[in-house]
Amino acid sequence: MKQQREGLLLVVSGPAGVGKGTVDQALMSRNSKIKMSVSATTRAPRPGEIEGVHYFFKSEEEFKAMVDNGEFLEYMHVFGSNYYGTPRFFVEEQLAMGHDVILEIDVQGAMKVKQAFPNAVLIFITAPSMSEIKSRLIGRGTESMEQIERRFATAFEEVKMIPHYDYVIVNDVVDMAVHRMESILEAERCRVSRSKDLLESIQDTGR
């Protein structure tokens, strides 16, 4: 018997370099019913990017209309740059189909999603320590020392937001981090606060 029918929205944040993407991908490869949220953006598609898979590509006009209609769980606009947002319809459609949805997003976005969607489960993925975060950033070898310093300063601010999350996962060994994510999903499905239908069906078939 399935304990809970509707899917769960997992909001995943964490500093650059802690391996959020690796954990999310591994989780999805092991669970076909877990889907990644697809963002909307006003930026132009890059070669190979597919509408509805990598992004929903919108004109600025379309995007603003969606904002006005309350169609985003959260969105952001860097001044003079592009808009990015999480369309509510995609998430809700997937959840209604019984899929769990992963939304990888920064701490500010996560706080907005929690407000718009109080049932969301907020997970913060981190390395065991700030010094480990720093060496992972350096280890990626993709950025200048200045960029690394900036990312590290951001990481330091992000980590301060952990108390606003429901769960914190230390990504030391990827398989263990994935197993923790799976456990959180399974446990959340057993939460009494999510089991209204189940509670009714238990009592209903009584005398």
Next chain:
Amino acid sequence: MKQQREGLLLVVSGPAGVGKGTVDQALMSRNSKIKMSVSATTRAPRPGEIEGVHYFFKSEEEFKAMVDNGEFLEYMHVFGSNYYGTPRFFVEEQLAMGHDVILEIDVQGAMKVKQAFPNAVLIFITAPSMSEIKSRLIGRGTESMEQIERRFATAFEEVKMIPHYDYVIVNDVVDMAVHRMESILEAERCRVSRSKDLLESIQDTGR
């Protein structure tokens, strides 16, 4: 890296006949760090019962002194009958050793434990429906129809208390119920609210 060092107190309730004991035993057999709480009682030991394993056997005087000293997480006394209680020291000792402790107890006891020990995780184990509970009670074949009716009436009251629990587990297939318990343990270890030490150690090793 272990996410959380101190053990968890799992309070497990559920109607007679839903297989709480089977689930708990299977869970312990698969996880050597999970221990069953040992109750104290004023009743006489039965043949084969071992002090400190099955019960802590106490005189009424000793038991009352323990009550006065606040040594119980909860206790009960059926008028004209014996005292039963959950000694706090045993639970706390096991938790401090990093063991998780299972406390199988009725709904009234569970509510008292939650008050005395707010960190406890309350799990309600049930069958999928009241009619299933009834047929399991009958299927046990150990009780008269009158006893079964009484147990069923009790079950009906117990199920109403589920909203006071953290988690509800439907025990349809024992292995799945055990897996849900294990997931809850793993997830609770990742709870931000239980991870004070971890949060400090992440930030501490910073700049």
